[in-house]
Amino acid sequence: MSRTVLTREQVLEAADDLVRQHGPDALTMRGLAARLGTAVTSIYWHVGNRESLLDALVERTVEEMGAIQPTGRTPATRIVSVARRLRGELHARPHLIAMVHERGLTERVLLPAQRALVREAHTAGLRGARAAEAVRAVQFQVVGFVLVERARELAQDETPGRERPRKSASARKDPALARALARPADPERLFTASMRALVKSLLAQGST
Amino acid sequence: MSRTVLTREQVLEAADDLVRQHGPDALTMRGLAARLGTAVTSIYWHVGNRESLLDALVERTVEEMGAIQPTGRTPATRIVSVARRLRGELHARPHLIAMVHERGLTERVLLPAQRALVREAHTAGLRGARAAEAVRAVQFQVVGFVLVERARELAQDETPGRERPRKSASARKDPALARALARPADPERLFTASMRALVKSLLAQGST
DNA sequence: ACCTGAACACCGTTCAAGT
DNA sequence: ACCTGAACACCGTTCAAGT
DSSP: OOOSOOOHHHHHHHHHHHHHHHOGGGOOHHHHHHHHTSOHHHHHHHHSSHHHHHHHHHHHHHHHHOOOOOOSSSHHHHHHHHHHHHHHHHHTSHHHHHHHHHHTOHHHHHHHHHHHHHHHHHHTTOOHHHHHHHHHHHHHHHHHHHHHHHHHHHHHHHSSSOOOOOOOHHHHHOHHHHHHHHSOOOHHHHHHHHHHHHHHHHHHHHHO | OOOSOOOHHHHHHHHHHHHHHHOGGGOOHHHHHHHHTSOHHHHHHHHSSHHHHHHHHHHHHHHHHOOOOOOSSSHHHHHHHHHHHHHHHHHTSHHHHHHHHHHTOHHHHHHHHHHHHHHHHHHTTOOHHHHHHHHHHHHHHHHHHHHHHHHHHHHHHHSSSOOOOOOOHHHHHOHHHHHHHHSOOOHHHHHHHHHHHHHHHHHHHHHO
């Protein structure tokens, strides 16, 4: 591609492209070198090794995500808005989620959102350890949800329709429920619903 | 090890040992063959390839987990008890979680617990789509939580103390909160607390 | 300071050949 | 039916040598 001297930035850029298009597994040092038109070993000079290259990629994307502004009137709706935005940001970068997760950088990604959440918990009347617990509960819920969602998407791609669930005794008693469980979940809806449920209970502790 | 003829069961057993002790990455076809004292290619004859070997391993462990009995008086406490037991089961098999997750078999692991959850939602007065949503919310919460926890543990092993969070404006106003957030979260406590919060709100919908 | 090819020590998988 | 060694096409990484 480029005729000029190779820079660390160019290596990162090309690696980022590769990961975005085909996932982290598609990023091989040899493939990357070929793409850049250099010897494999040049890449090692610029980024150390594969592991630290991926680290740099994650750091890059996390910075790019930036802060999150809450919207809405009540603390509850504002917290849910932060959660939804955070989910959206993570969803826009499907491969990033797995990489952050594997690297244990979850806390790092959550830091910008944490500030906003703390502020809202405070206005809702929560203090000290109780506020911290509420903030963390929301954070865990968001990341956990996105991870499960992602796994579900991958599963659909690779094994479409693995096994029909058998009808249980309680299913026969409530066919509407059985039908709802047979359908794949609508993640957007489910996320908002459980987030609202969680936040409602957490904030209720502030006023008692 | 064994002098007799090689069986599929022996291959699975040895593979299971390896994964349990050193994780899925440690499972190489060559290493496994060496451990069993056979040629690599014999293993291929018995289990197909590495991918289906891992699939078989997951299936095996999931069956081993079995059903989950709720305890407690009210539907809320019974649901929370199922959630806690499920978390415990998953936690007792650290490597399994990652494997199930990567393979998109989350739903499969959750099936036994789902029956119990449906029953409790029903006794709590939830019906149809609303009951399904509650059940799924709980399931997502459990798996998500465990995934986040696991990532956190891995992170601790590899990068102890990456970066101290700076003191924010709101942290200075509530030092107890700041201290609580600086400490690593107690997952057991946090899990139970947010599970209770979630379930409380979800079931409240049944009586309105 | 930056780039190179050759080489090392690994992988998973296939295949033709054995018994 | 079951097992084998050889070979293929990949990996990440190191190292001595170039400019």
